[in-house]
Amino acid sequence: xxxxxxxxxxxALLVASLAHAALEIEISGGSAQQVPVVIxxxxxxxxSADNISNIIAADLKRSGxxxxxxxxxxSSRPADISQIKYAEWLALQAQAMAxxxxxxxxxxxxxxxxxxxxxxxxxxxTGMQYNIAPNQLRTAAHxxxxxxxxxxxxxxxxxxxxxxxxxKANGRYALQVSDADxxxxxxxxxxxxxxxxxxxxxxxxxxxxxxxxxxxxxIFVQSLSGQRxxxxxxxxxxxxxxxxxxxTKLAIVLTYAAxxxxxxxNADGTNLKQLIKSGxxxxxxxxxxxxxxxxxxxxxxxRPQIYKVSSAGGEVQRVTFxxxxxxxxxxxxxxxxxxxxxxxxxxxxxxxxxxxxxxxxVLSDGAQDESPSFAPNGRMILYATRTGExxxxxxxxxxxxxxxxxxxxxxxxxxxxxxxxxx
Amino acid sequence: xxNPTWNTKLLSTLVLALLLAACKSMPMVDKPAAxxxxxxxxxxxxxxxxxxxxxxSVVKEVVVDGNATTSANNPLKDPxxxxxxxxxxxxxxxxxxKAEFRPMVEAHAKYLSENRSAKVILQGNTDERGTxxxxxxxxxxxxxxxxxxxxxxxxxxxxxETVSFGEEKATGxxxxxxxxxxxxxxxxxxxxx
Numbered sequence: 205x206x207x208x209x210x211x212x213x214x215x216a217l218l219v220a221s222l223a224h225a226a227l228e229i230e231i232s233g234g235s236a237q238q239v240p241v242v243i244x245x246x247x248x249x250x251x252s253a254d255n256i257s258n259i260i261a262a263d264l265k266r267s268g269x270x271x272x273x274x275x276x277x278x279s280s281r282p283a284d285i286s287q288i289k290y291a292e293w294l295a296l297q298a299q300a301m302a303x304x305x306x307x308x309x310x311x312x313x314x315x316x317x318x319x320x321x322x323x324x325x326x327x328x329x330t331g332m333q334y335n336i337a338p339n340q341l342r343t344a345a346h347x348x349x350x351x352x353x354x355x356x357x358x359x360x361x362x363x364x365x366x367x368x369x370x371x372k373a374n375g376r377y378a379l380q381v382s383d384a385d386x387x388x389x390x391x392x393x394x395x396x397x398x399x400x401x402x403x404x405x406x407x408x409x410x411x412x413x414x415x416x417x418x419x420x421x422x423i424f425v426q427s428l429s430g431q432r433x434x435x436x437x438x439x440x441x442x443x444x445x446x447x448x449x450x451x452t453k454l455a456i457v458l459t460y461a462a463x464x465x466x467x468x469x470n471a472d473g474t475n476l477k478q479l480i481k482s483g484x485x486x487x488x489x490x491x492x493x494x495x496x497x498x499x500x501x502x503x504x505x506x507r508p509q510i511y512k513v514s515s516a517g518g519e520v521q522r523v524t525f526x527x528x529x530x531x532x533x534x535x536x537x538x539x540x541x542x543x544x545x546x547x548x549x550x551x552x553x554x555x556x557x558x559x560x561x562x563x564x565x566v567l568s569d570g571a572q573d574e575s576p577s578f579a580p581n582g583r584m585i586l587y588a589t590r591t592g593e594x595x596x597x598x599x600x601x602x603x604x605x606x607x608x609x610x611x612x613x614x615x616x617x618x619x620x621x622x623x624x625x626x627x
Numbered sequence: 628x629x630n631p632t633w634n635t636k637l638l639s640t641l642v643l644a645l646l647l648a649a650c651k652s653m654p655m656v657d658k659p660a661a662x663x664x665x666x667x668x669x670x671x672x673x674x675x676x677x678x679x680x681x682x683x684s685v686v687k688e689v690v691v692d693g694n695a696t697t698s699a700n701n702p703l704k705d706p707x708x709x710x711x712x713x714x715x716x717x718x719x720x721x722x723x724x725k726a727e728f729r730p731m732v733e734a735h736a737k738y739l740s741e742n743r744s745a746k747v748i749l750q751g752n753t754d755e756r757g758t759x760x761x762x763x764x765x766x767x768x769x770x771x772x773x774x775x776x777x778x779x780x781x782x783x784x785x786x787x788e789t790v791s792f793g794e795e796k797a798t799g800x801x802x803x804x805x806x807x808x809x810x811x812x813x814x815x816x817x818x819x820x
Contacts, residue, residue: 393689398795400759417691419748419816420790421763432689441767441790444760457760459789462771464764485764501761508761531758545758552757574758619759 238271239356242293242301242323246316247283249308256306256316256345263349263363263385267583268606270356273298285319290326298323300356304348306341314338318348320355329355342383343626350625362579366623367586368392368402368411369597372616379413381428384579384622386597386610392426403445403454404623405471411621412445412454423456425471435473446490446498447471448515455479455489455498466500468515479517491515492535499523499533499542510544524557526564532575536582536602543567543576543585554587556602567600577622584608588618702738703817709734713815715773716808722772732773735815736780743786746818749773751791754807759793766791766813773813 241264245257264270273296282288283305293301304318319331332351334344343364350361365384370377378394379402393399397416404411409428412435414421421443423436436442440459447454452471457464464487466479480486484504491498492512499512502520510524510533524530529547536543539559546555546566554568554576570589577586582602589598589609595618597610610617702708715728724732739745751766770789777787797810 391688393691395691398792400763400793400795415691416792416795419750420788421792426689430689439788441763443763457764459764459767459771459791464767485761485768487764488758488760508757529757531761572755 238269239300240271240273240296240298241352241356242273242275242296242298244275244281244283244301244303246303246318247281247305249306256304256341256348257302259342259345259385260302260349260352263346263361264352266385266608267353267362268601269353284317285321285328285331288321288326290323293323296323300329300352302348302352309335312338314341314344316341316344316348318351320352342387346383346385347626359583360581360625362581362584362622362625364626365580366404366408366626367597368404368621368623369588369617370399370402370619372595372618379411379426381411381623392428392430393424393432400619401444402619402621403447404621405447406449406451406624408624408626412447414443414445423454433473435471436469436476438476444488448491449493449495455491455500457487457489466498477517479515480513480520482520486511488532490533490535493537493539499535501531501533510542523559524564525562526557530555534576534578534585536578537580538582541602543578545574545576554585554600556585565604567602567604568598570598573598575619575621577620579622580625584622586620586622588620703820710738715769715813715815717769717811717813719804719807719811722768724772724776732776733780736777736782739777739782739786740780743783746786746788747777748788748790748816748818750796750814750816751789751793752796752810752812752814753794754810755794755797755801756807757794759795761793763791763793763795766793769811769813773815 243257243261248256261272265272275296278292280289280292282303285303288303300320301323302318302320304316307315309315314336316334316336320329321327322329330351332348336344346364349363353361363384366381367384368379368381371380376394376396377399379392379399380389381392382389392411395415395417400414402411402413410425412423412425415424421441422434423442423445424432425435426432435445435454436456436458438458438460441464442456442458444457445454453468454471455466455468458467463483464485465481466486466489467476468479469476479498482504484502486500486502488501489498495515497512498515499510501508502511507528508531509522510530511520511522513520523542524544527546530544532545534543542557542559544555544557545552548566551571553566553570553573555564555566557564567585568587568589572590574588579586584599584601586597586599589596595616597617597620599608703710705711709731712731715724735747739747749770751768751770753762753765767789770791774787774789798806801807801810
């Protein structure tokens, strides 16, 4: 089928030329907490496309938790911990320094080694070695950044993960997947009709999403390698897919001939069950990390608010009480807080509710912010915002201190979903 | 952001595309690298061996464009026939079918009653305010409202499907009510159109 292949060719070209994401980083507050680090440029042989040290440094800076120090005043460039002359580096007052190298191996493989040193104690904190294909260099860099992040903050990092989002350009919608830093954008599916609500499977290998290609919303599940199947194409709307934490089931929303209602269905499309019955709109289901609860939005009380119900069904409990409009619930990975979209005096913004105290903090500052999605470690919340007439992606830390913007020149991005860590 | 690696990335995308074009039968999936995680010093072992998998460089794109069918001498397509009118507009936050759309709804009810094999899809729409999934549900409410009108005029459920596009077909970034009003509507679409 040469025509199909040509289509793939030209679309790939289009994606590469139009959808290259550019990252604009804006960090506010929290500077007193930043860990000073040195990333010595890795010794790199051959003509590799990506500079691994720059990727690591950019990841750490973007988190807002690190200050990557300028090293122009030091002339040596150690590639191994044994080559570090600590006296040269003391004046920079770095807490830690990373050294490493990328070597080309026979058979088109790369060997990446990395070590992290405590500059004051002059000891090794950790070290890693990766034997990879050349196209995995960026992922290796993100994994190294995660190791540094974990070692120095005590928390799991987010850098080696993917995000999914929808773009609209030239009248076409596309579901794209990129690295968490917006690099390597690749198109999973494209269509003339809208695509919404992408949701990562917990193993990070599949995405469920809603496509309108058949004149109505139908839920598809597609693997990153391209296998695509219909999960739900029942009468009426099929939308709002949400994976259970173990990946065996999804909560979905169907309408048949009436209002939106929440169902559960096995990941293979069998065993459809209605979770709750109401005459109102029930939609946007999401699972608690312990799988015991399904949170959802509903206008059963007149105005849209967030409720929860046992994932086995039963009595519904209201969760949000502040404000007249709360939608799009998302639980933090530790299950302790709830991100949502709140109508804050006519502006739709990301808010975070502490589920123990009930306190709510508005985190974003846009007018039409949507689709909150937690990073795997819960520290950042990715969401959709608008800059001018264009949709863009942004992220805010759960404490509201760090803000990032991900803009695509001339394009329209929306519906972000942060995937799990790459294993 | 200036990206010095952009050209290389474009090149690698092109190479990937060419590979896709050239070798259909060749499996494209590079097996996840078996990553050796050797500790560089005895006390430095922090993690068991891990693999760099879920490699998005093998993501394959699926293109899903359908073909619309058209036919001549079709009353549904005749611009002089009321059946060519397909939009029912709604007031803000309302799913009530207004009197001005009564003749059009009646015409479609008559057509469906006389053509029992004909099937209609009622597509509800909303303006942009609110979240996408919630607006999908609101649009659904409007399509159900039009369906109930058709039911009252004798059309059977089997001929009607109610769906919603929510805000997906809304004119982008409406600045005023006149614009938003165009987005709060139900579109009447016949099967195979």
